[in-house]
Amino acid sequence: MNIAHPSATAAQQVTLHESGLTLPLPDQPQAYFNYHWLRDNCPSSFDPGTRERSFDIFHLSEAPTARAALIEGQHLVIDWAGENHRSAFPLELLAGYTQGTPRPDPADLKRRAWFSDHYADVARFSQPDLLSNHSAVTRWIEALLVEGVAIITDMPDSDAGLTDLAQVIGTIRPTFFGSYFDVKTHINPTNTAYTAAALELHTDTPAEEHAPGIQFLHCRANSVEGGRNLFGDGVAVANDFRSRDPEGFRLLSEIDIPFYCEHDSYDMRSRQRVIELDQHGEVSGLTISQHMLDLIDLPQQLLDTYYPAFCRFGRMLQEEKYVMRFTLNAGECIVFDNHRIVHGRAAYTASSGDRYLRGCYTDRAEMRSTYRALVSEGRFKS
Numbered sequence: 001m002n003i004a005h006p007s008a009t010a011a012q013q014v015t016l017h018e019s020g021l022t023l024p025l026p027d028q029p030q031a032y033f034n035y036h037w038l039r040d041n042c043p044s045s046f047d048p049g050t051r052e053r054s055f056d057i058f059h060l061s062e063a064p065t066a067r068a069a070l071i072e073g074q075h076l077v078i079d080w081a082g083e084n085h086r087s088a089f090p091l092e093l094l095a096g097y098t099q100g101t102p103r104p105d106p107a108d109l110k111r112r113a114w115f116s117d118h119y120a121d122v123a124r125f126s127q128p129d130l131l132s133n134h135s136a137v138t139r140w141i142e143a144l145l146v147e148g149v150a151i152i153t154d155m156p157d158s159d160a161g162l163t164d165l166a167q168v169i170g171t172i173r174p175t176f177f178g179s180y181f182d183v184k185t186h187i188n189p190t191n192t193a194y195t196a197a198a199l200e201l202h203t204d205t206p207a208e209e210h211a212p213g214i215q216f217l218h219c220r221a222n223s224v225e226g227g228r229n230l231f232g233d234g235v236a237v238a239n240d241f242r243s244r245d246p247e248g249f250r251l252l253s254e255i256d257i258p259f260y261c262e263h264d265s266y267d268m269r270s271r272q273r274v275i276e277l278d279q280h281g282e283v284s285g286l287t288i289s290q291h292m293l294d295l296i297d298l299p300q301q302l303l304d305t306y307y308p309a310f311c312r313f314g315r316m317l318q319e320e321k322y323v324m325r326f327t328l329n330a331g332e333c334i335v336f337d338n339h340r341i342v343h344g345r346a347a348y349t350a351s352s353g354d355r356y357l358r359g360c361y362t363d364r365a366e367m368r369s370t371y372r373a374l375v376s377e378g379r380f381k382s
């Protein structure tokens, strides 16, 4: 290959400009690429061992400019001005970056809303199977991405059983309460969850700047009277709210409100939107917790419209249509998206038996990372 003397046909295919070049690609006859982007993303910029970028564009003394460029076979070949370097880009790689659109993400699956009758259809997996079977893990994460909830059966009656399960999709992610929490009646409760009282539908620890993403609740004992588990799909409710009450939806998806969690040794505060939208403008989740809602410090006039909308949504969340009621059994672990699925429980009689749930969290982003590694080739796998 002698790039200094390209054939006339090939030379005509690439046009050099001041800051970039154009070349024909299948979906765009005049696809434009910026020289900085091309130089920075030369395939040689990436170390095959670490798979990280080893080239540092900040070390170039001059803005990169092509001295010559041509299409050879299925590659764009560039000789760079001012340095002894040649780049060869697969045309297939370039074709993915012509439109300035985000890189396709295999974990960006379409959500499926569910309603009160969902219990029989909740995706179920066996804990021992998940520890050894990659295809079961793939289906488990798909259930969490699409429906936001799954029930794991055959849980060992041990602390390690929960840790082993959570680590399949991520690292245990502490909150300011620690790495694990035990939901049972406490003598001096610092949280409504640690009493026998009813617990309204909520997402966990919204007072944290980044509330944990995936929640695990491992039922170790449940022989009390009452205490039924309540779960609802925030996406189902918020999607219906969007069409029923567009102005209310706008307020709840655009305005941050304060949450808090305060006791003798901590004073956690954050601001969150009740309805969370993803990069497509679709509802991706909720943040809501009446027991951690701070005094809303918005202008009082704004509250004339915000508060009624907030109450309309909060009441809608409790409509029978949306609330799935069931009893989690000892030996089961419910796993759910803490930014999407609201959970609560009916009151129970503490003296009627034992009720013990042990819980922990992992991250949403790390779960998506695990999923991509399972289902896609990425850019570096050979």
Ligand SMILES: [Fe+2]
Pocket: 193, 202, 203, 204, 343
């Ligand atoms: Fe909770």
